[in-house]
Amino acid sequence: MEDCLKNTKRMGRITSQTRIVIIKVCNYLREQYDKEGEDDIVKRTAAATGISVRSIQRIKQQHKRGEMHSPPPRSRKSPVMGALDDFDKDCVRREIIAFYERGEIPTIEKLLDKVKKPPLNFPGAYMSLLKLVKELGFRYKKVESGRKLLMERNDIVLAQNKYLRLIDENQKSDSPRPEIYLDETWVNQNECADKCWTLPDGIVGPRVKTGKGARFIIVHAGGEYGFVPGGLLFFRSKNGNKGDYHDSMNHTCFLSWFQTQLLVNIPARSLIVLDNASYHSKILNKAPVSSSRKSELVSWLTNHNIAHDPSYTKTELLDVVKQHKYLQEYEIEYEIDKIARDTGHEVLRLPPYHCEFNPIELIWAQVKNEVKKCNSNPNQTLTNVERIIKRAIDRVTAEDWKSCMHHAREVEDIYRKRDIARDHLTEKLIINITSDSEESESDDE
Structure with missing residues (x-):
């Protein structure tokens, strides 16, 4: 019950589970204080749960009508992000690339000055642009001086380099x-x-x-x-x-x-x-997850020739799967x-x-x-x-x-030229990337 009420306060809305708990509290108090009127029961329930009297009364009415399920939370899409298409996003990416080509350090402030001008005329402000830049796969990373620079995620850079290498090899092939x-x-x-x-x-x-x-x-x-x-x-x-x-x-x-x-x-x-x-x-060959059956874990490990003991518990087998999930012997x-x-x-x-x-x-x-x-x-x-x-x-x-x-x-x-320019720029600055958690903290800042 405590967890339900904590989640209610944290989320700012009464969930279906909390509604059920409130009805059970009302029924329990009615049995304990059968001589008291319904209004007193509602007041006691409100005092016990921390939910307002008006909300308790509304939940009781919904219970009578059989409407105990709470409506799904509203998903609000940013007006700025909703107005952007692939053309706009590509323009923003090209502006970031241009910073590297000029040998300049890209930042959100500098980028905002560029994209506010024609032909893009970006309609948002700093936070909207930051959200868009993150969606495009860029992150802030720290240098030794403590300054933060806008750079692409490593996985995206690797995927880009791999594509350029493979397409180039195909074109130069005999x-x-x-x-x-x-x-x-x-x-x-x-x-x-x-x-x-x-x-x-x-x-x-x-x-x-x-x-x-x-x-x-x-x-x-x-x-x-x-x-x-x-x-x-x-x-x-x-x-x-x-x-x-x-x-x-x-x-x-x-x-x-x-x-x-x-x-x-x-x-x-x-x-x-x-x-x-x-x-x-x-x-x-999707790797099993924690909700998979033990037999699925054993079958996946066997099919990928990964050493394991079938007598292991499901938790132990899942740990073996995680250890080998991203190794060379397992390719998606x-x-x-x-x-x-x-x-x-x-x-x-x-x-x-x-x-x-x-x-x-x-x-x-x-x-x-x-x-x-x-x-x-x-x-x-x-x-x-x-x-x-x-x-x-x-x-x-x-x-x-x-x-x-x-x-x-x-x-x-x-x-390709941008990659050379970026490597040259970051080599001079000596990027000091520590961990994903530190990158997340930098993003929040």
């Missing part, structure tokens, strides 16, 4: 794999944009902004020879225009498209480049990767928060620009809008793809 880039996007029925990407050939393309009407989901892939023939998946979102395309996609839908429309239509030995969306990343295997490998292809995953490495992002910008030009009538029927979108996709040529892929190569080169 027999390079054909590169196929895939992605999903969405287009509103009444397309309206107020921000844009600048394409390699100078064409300005829009990024989707919110608008009324239906939403169409597009899944496609392509490479230097254009879109993959027969690779278009096009359907209307069941969620209307709420959320983004991730809310309308799932693993089953993507897997069906991957097997029936992509793998059968791409060149042999293709290198398939995709992002880390959840429906791309179903794990086949994704279902999509295995399917591609079984058909002679290979999957390469983009580093987190690096959509600018994917040339199809610029292709989507070109498609949406075409849709915006042709969709000037706000009262277009869904059939007409669908025809306009498909026609815009058909107008994308192999030359457009080559131009966008060349632009992605230039972005990769910028990151």
Whole structure:
């Protein structure tokens, strides 16, 4: 009971468990003081629990109506964060990169001065920008002087370096794999944009902004020879225009498209480049957790040839799993990767928060620009809008793809140079990274 009441005070709301406890206290006091009136019972319950009399009366009424479950807590999304799209986030990331290229130390204060100006016109203040920067994978880390610097998380830097190395090795190989880039996007029925990407050939393309009407989901892939023939998946979102395309996609839908429309239509030995969306990343050999059965722990350890004693308790086996979870003998295997490998292809995953490495992002910008030009009538029927979108996709040529892929190569080169500049800058400052807990404390500060 004490824990329930403490949680109630800490959370500022009465949970379902606390309501049940309060009703039990009322019933107990009624049995002990059966001569007293209901008002006295309510007062005694309030004194015993620390909950107000009015709240006790409301809970009793809810109990009579069978409404004991508390409503789910409201999830408030920051107005600033809700107004930002991938275009805005990429602009912020590029500004941080520019600090390293200039040999300057990036900080939130300096970054805020930059992003407040056109073309981004960031609508938030210091804390909103700090939240966005953390979402992009950057953290404050201390140097010996005690000063804090804005730097990418180590895991993101490692993922970025690994991707750049593998893509470079493929391009310089004697027999390079054909590169196929895939992605999903969405287009509103009444397309309206107020921000844009600048394409390699100078064409300005829009990024989707919110608008009324239906939403169409597009899944496609392509490479230097254009879109993959027969690779278009096009359907209307069941969620209307709420959320983004991730809310309308799932693993089953993507897997069906991957097997029936992509793998059968791409060149042999293709290198398939995709992002880390959840429906791309179903794990086949997911490590057991504390809620797993003991038999699952034993089976996982046996399948990965990890020495263990089946007579161990579940707690001991779980400890063995944790010790080997991130060692070389255990590598995560994704279902999509295995399917591609079984058909002679290979999957390469983009580093987190690096959509600018994917040339199809610029292709989507070109498609949406075409849709915006042709969709000037706000009262277009869904059939007409669908025809306009498909026609815009058909107008994308192999030359457009080559131009966008060349632009992605230039972005990769910028990151390679940035890494050299960052290493040079941090070497001079001698970063003193201690522990994750210290980084968290720095973030809070």
